[in-house]
Amino acid sequence: MHPLAEKMLRKSALPSIYCPGCGHGTVLNSFLRAVDKLGVYDNLALVGGIGCSGWTPVFIKADTIHALHGRAVAVATGLKLAQPDRKVVVFCGDGDCVAIGGNHFIHAARRNIDLTVVMLNNNIYGMTGGQVAPTTPYQARTQTSPRGNPEQPFDACELARAAGATYIARWTTAQPAQMAKSMREAMEHKGFAFVEVVVQCPTQAGRYMYGTGSAVDLYEMLKTNSVRLSKAGELGAEELAGKIVVGRLLQRDDRPEFTEGVYGLCQAKGV
Amino acid sequence: MALTVEIVQGNEACVKGALAAGCRFFAGYPITPATEIAELMALRLPEHNGAFVQMEDELGSINAVVGAAWGGMKACTATTGPGFSLMQEGIGYAAMTETPCVIIDVQRGGPATGQPTMPSQQDVMQAKYGSHGDYEIIALCPSSVQESFELTVKAFNLAERFRVPVIVLSDEIVGHTREKLRIPAEVEAIPRTPPAAPPDEYKMYRPGPDGLLDGMPSVGQGYNILVESQAHGEDGNRKGNDIATSAKVIEHLCSKITGHAQELTDIVTLECDEAEVLVVAYGSVVRSAKNAVRQARAQGIKAGLVQLRILWPFPDEALVGLASGVRKVLVPEMNVGKISREVQRVLGKYCEVISLPALGGELHTPTKILKQLGS
Numbered sequence: 001m002h003p004l005a006e007k008m009l010r011k012s013a014l015p016s017i018y019c020p021g022c023g024h025g026t027v028l029n030s031f032l033r034a035v036d037k038l039g040v041y042d043n044l045a046l047v048g049g050i051g052c053s054g055w056t057p058v059f060i061k062a063d064t065i066h067a068l069h070g071r072a073v074a075v076a077t078g079l080k081l082a083q084p085d086r087k088v089v090v091f092c093g094d095g096d097c098v099a100i101g102g103n104h105f106i107h108a109a110r111r112n113i114d115l116t117v118v119m120l121n122n123n124i125y126g127m128t129g130g131q132v133a134p135t136t137p138y139q140a141r142t143q144t145s146p147r148g149n150p151e152q153p154f155d156a157c158e159l160a161r162a163a164g165a166t167y168i169a170r171w172t173t174a175q176p177a178q179m180a181k182s183m184r185e186a187m188e189h190k191g192f193a194f195v196e197v198v199v200q201c202p203t204q205a206g207r208y209m210y211g212t213g214s215a216v217d218l219y220e221m222l223k224t225n226s227v228r229l230s231k232a233g234e235l236g237a238e239e240l241a242g243k244i245v246v247g248r249l250l251q252r253d254d255r256p257e258f259t260e261g262v263y264g265l266c267q268a269k270g271v
Numbered sequence: 272m273a274l275t276v277e278i279v280q281g282n283e284a285c286v287k288g289a290l291a292a293g294c295r296f297f298a299g300y301p302i303t304p305a306t307e308i309a310e311l312m313a314l315r316l317p318e319h320n321g322a323f324v325q326m327e328d329e330l331g332s333i334n335a336v337v338g339a340a341w342g343g344m345k346a347c348t349a350t351t352g353p354g355f356s357l358m359q360e361g362i363g364y365a366a367m368t369e370t371p372c373v374i375i376d377v378q379r380g381g382p383a384t385g386q387p388t389m390p391s392q393q394d395v396m397q398a399k400y401g402s403h404g405d406y407e408i409i410a411l412c413p414s415s416v417q418e419s420f421e422l423t424v425k426a427f428n429l430a431e432r433f434r435v436p437v438i439v440l441s442d443e444i445v446g447h448t449r450e451k452l453r454i455p456a457e458v459e460a461i462p463r464t465p466p467a468a469p470p471d472e473y474k475m476y477r478p479g480p481d482g483l484l485d486g487m488p489s490v491g492q493g494y495n496i497l498v499e500s501q502a503h504g505e506d507g508n509r510k511g512n513d514i515a516t517s518a519k520v521i522e523h524l525c526s527k528i529t530g531h532a533q534e535l536t537d538i539v540t541l542e543c544d545e546a547e548v549l550v551v552a553y554g555s556v557v558r559s560a561k562n563a564v565r566q567a568r569a570q571g572i573k574a575g576l577v578q579l580r581i582l583w584p585f586p587d588e589a590l591v592g593l594a595s596g597v598r599k600v601l602v603p604e605m606n607v608g609k610i611s612r613e614v615q616r617v618l619g620k621y622c623e624v625i626s627l628p629a630l631g632g633e634l635h636t637p638t639k640i641l642k643q644l645g646s
Contacts, residue, residue, distance in 0.1 A: 010497070012508050045490045047338070050500075058497065058509075063490040065341055065498040068364050071334040074326065078298060078335030081322040082342020083490055104334075107327040262322050 004032045008041060010061040017055055021206075021215025023173035023199030027120055028056050030176045031089075034183035045086045047076040049096035051127050052201075053120035056091040070100030073108045076115050084259040087116070087187050094121040094135040098154050102134075109163035109192045113258035116186040116193045119156055122201035123209065130204035140209045156196050157249050166191035168250040172198040174223035175246060182248060191257050198222060198244055275454040281419040281445040282307040282349075284452050285375050286315060288423030289347055291458040294373070295321035296346035298335035300328055300354060303387045304443040305377040308349035329354040333361030333374065340370045341498055343489030345427055345463065347373035352381040355394055355401070362436050363402025366524060368498045369476065369484060371430035371463075375423070375439040377446040378554075380632050389632025390443035392554055392605040398438045399583045405521050407528035409535060410438040410583040414557035416450045422580060428461040429535070433527060434484050440582060442605070444555035444634060463487055470494045475507035476520070482527040528584055536589045537580040542568055546575030548599045548644055551590070551614050553579040556603050556635055563640035574644045582610070587617045594621045601643050603627035603635045 001009075009032075018024050035041050046057030050069035057064045067075045072090045080088045097105050097119045108115060124142055125131040131144040135156065139148040157168050167189040169182035179197055186193035200206065200218035207213045210221065222244070229247030232240060279287070285308055289297075297312035299305075313323045321344070326332040332348045339346040350358060355376045365372050378394045380386030398410040409429050411422040419441060426437040466473050466486035470493050479485055488494035497507030502517035510516035528535070542564055543549065552560040557578045567574035577593060579586065594600075600618055602611035608626035615624040627643060629635050 010495070012506055013497075043491075045342075058499075061495050063341075063494070063496050065338065065368075065496075066500050067334065067337075068360060068500055071330060071361070071364075074331040074334035075338035077324065077326075077331070078296065078338025078340075078346065079342045079490060080338075081324060081335070082296060082339040082344045082346075086342075086491060103327050104331050107331070259322075262324070263320075 004036055008032050008035065008061055009059055013059050016059055018052065019203040021200065021202040022052070023122070023201070024052055024056060024120060026173040026176050027118065027179070027197050027199060028059060030180040031056070031118070031183055032060070034180045034187065037180070038184050038187055040087045040187060043087050045079055045083065045088045047072045047079065047088065047090045049092035049101065051093040051096050051125070053091055053093035054096060056120070057089070070096055071104065072096065073101055073104040073115070073117060077104070077108055077113055080113055080115055080259055081262060084263060089116045089118065089187065091118050091120065094119060094123070094133050094156065095125050098156050098159060099134045106159065106163040109160050109165040109194070111258040112164055112166055112191045112255045114190050114192070116183070116195065118183065119194065119196045120199050121156065121196055122199045122205050124201055124205040126201050126204045130208045136209070142208055157194065160194040161250055164192070164255060165194045165250070166252050166255050167193035169248045170196040170198070170244070171246050172222040172226050172244055173200060174219055174226060185248065189251065191255065273456040277452050277454070278449055279416060279452050280307060280447055280449050281413065281416045281441060282377065282447065283311055284416045284419035285349070285423045285439065285441065286311040287452070287454060288420040289373065289427065290315060290319060291454070291460065292424045292427035293345045293460045293462070294347050294427060295319060296336065296339035296344040297348065298324045298326050298332040298339070298346070299348045299350065300326055300332050302351050302354045304379055304446050305349045305351045305375065308375060329357035330361060333358040333365070336372045337361065337365050337368065337370045340372050341490055341496070343463065345371070347375065349375035349377065351377050351379045352394055353384055355397060359397070359401040362408070363404055363406060364500055365436040366402065366406040366408060367500055369434040370436065371434050371487065372436050373423070373426045373430055373439060374436060375441060378440060378442040386632050388443065390555060390605060390634065391632065392442060392556070395440065395582060395606065395609050398440055405525060407525045408436055408438060408583060409433065409528060409581065410440050412440045412553040412580060412582050413445055414554055414578065415445065416448060416452050418580065419445060420452055420454065424458055424460070428459070431461040431463060432483065433531070434487060435528065440554065442554050463489070465489070465492055466494070474505040476503060477505040478523055478527065482523065482530050532584040532586070533588060535581055535584055536586040538586055538589050539578040539580060540593065541576040541578070543575035543577065543593055545573060546597060547573040548601065549575050549577055549593065549597050550601045550603065550640060550644070551577045551579065552603055553582055553610065556605060559635045559637045560603060560640055562637035563644060566637060566641050567644045570645070572644055585613050585617070590614065590617050591621070594618050597622050599623045599625065601625050601627055601640065603629065603640050605629050605634065
């Protein structure tokens with residue numbers, strides 16, 4: 001076993017539940033590297049939602065809360081208020097984060113509470129067998145959109161930006177080193193940090209949506225469709241269609257952080 | 272012992288009780304008639320280095336409470352019918368993860384948005400059975416401002432001891448009534464204690480011989496806790512496909528409460544000696560029932576009152592113990608007769624059980640109960 005895995009994985013929870021070729025393992029790998037490089041392993045508290053993505057923290061030997069579907073960010077809000085000095089990181093899927101948990105997500109961003117939310121976006125509901133997600137492309141076929149998805153997808157990064165998040169990055173599993181760097185930046189950032197990772201799902205999205213169950217082909221697709229933010233500005237709308245804009249999309253420090261407000265502002269005024 | 276005496280509302284008394292019991296976290300969403308609890312928590316918690324957060328909804332509130340509890344804080348929320356319904360999944364989550372927390376439900380009329388400013392006792396079954404799946408909780412019913420304080424303290428203590436969500440079933444009358452509250456100088460509060468077992472020997476969900484868990488570790492204490500919402504083994508790892516382990520966790524969640532039912536019995540009796548007719552009441556109805564029983568005794572009717580201060584687990588044995596010589600039991604409640612069915616289950620073979628419902632938000636008058644006592 002790799003020394004990082006030896007040190008940080010919860011062996012009683014292994015082997016992982018992930019399908020062969022799933023991108024979630026890459027995200028776990030990048031996260032462990034980010035934690036190691038930052039040296040925050042002993043100061044972590046992890047919260048996972050429900051779905052394939054929500055299992056990510058369960059495999060990590062740290063204080064971990066496996067929450068209800070959609071409620072990971074709400075649990076993390078309470079946990080962070082109880083322990084403001086801890087690095088609280090939430091792992092959730094696209095359904096968990098912006099469908100059933102959408103309200104908690106936008107309000108946590110609005111409060112600018114110091115959480116790192118990692119959203120693993122595979123464009124589909126994987127664990128329940130390949131149904132339409134809030135990130136499923138228009139007209140894509142899934143088990144609950146057999147004639148094509150009539151809905152428009154969310155851009156979760158734009159949602160986070162509009163709601164008030166102060167750090168936003170997006171990568172795919174084809175850029176694991178950059179993803180790890182963004183996770184480091186997100187954990188160092190004081191405020192609501194959001195990292196979206198677009199992951200390949202050969203079993204559900206691959207078979208139903210993209211016509212291939214090959215992880216290699218899907219990975220290639222993510223790689224070739226990724227466009228760095230710096231390049232995206234030079235491209236027209238037509239050229240950008242279907243592309244995944246990756247990079248650090250936002251970093252700002254002009255909004256007060258929530259837990260500091262609760263303990264500083266309210267207490268100091270001695271109401 | 273020095274007492275503080277104040278004239279306060281039942282809702283305020285809940286806040287004072289919570290703070291005295293060590294509550295340092297409140298997450299909630301404003302809803303009538305529970306709102307004063309959130310308002311006073313927002314004002315008072317900072318004085319105790321606690322945290323108040325007004326969440327975006329009740330789903331967020333109960334889940335933030337669970338998060339704060341594992342962060343090491345005693346935590347609570349407050350709501351009423353519609354919000355209580357929204358919290359049910361989270362209450363089941365707290366039951367499954369054995370998270371100590373307190374939910375104050377200041378009952379109003381339902382269903383749906385029902386009667387926002389009127390009292391009811393329509394949530395008594397929701398308190399016990401509201402979430403999906405098999406589990407047991409504890410629910411307490413204050414009938415006065417004083418009991419709002421005392422039973423909220425007790426709720427926090429029971430939550431710590433039994434590692435369970437505890438519900439305080441107040442109602443609009445109790446919540447909004449202003450009357451005398453005596454606050455003792457010292458309140459017994461069961462502290463949050465980490466497990467006796469060291470981290471390398473500790474198992475998250477391994478019950479002791481009494482069926483209860485060994486202390487409660489918090490995030491950051493070195494236990495690498497795994498708080499698991501799914502059916503799990505003693506180490507916290509998911510065992511949802513393992514029939515024996517999944518059955519064991521459910522049996523544990525239920526038996527740790529039902530196995531201590533006698534210890535959890537909390538009834539107050541009035542004039543029950545040689546009583547021939549009993550009133551079984553809880554919550555604000557107790558106020559009318561007391562008056563009715565006293566009037567009945569003055570008229571020579573051998574009436575008595577049994578007040579249920581803990582509704583769940585239901586005090587089966589205590590009720591049977593009081594039923595000797597009783598020919599009739601009246602159960603006045605501000606619902607269609609939900610607890611009367613429980614009384615019927617326990618006492619039906621010994622005596623006649625009569626349900627006395629009051630709907631629409633009207634409290635039983637003493638006269639209404641007295642009339643039935645005399646018949």
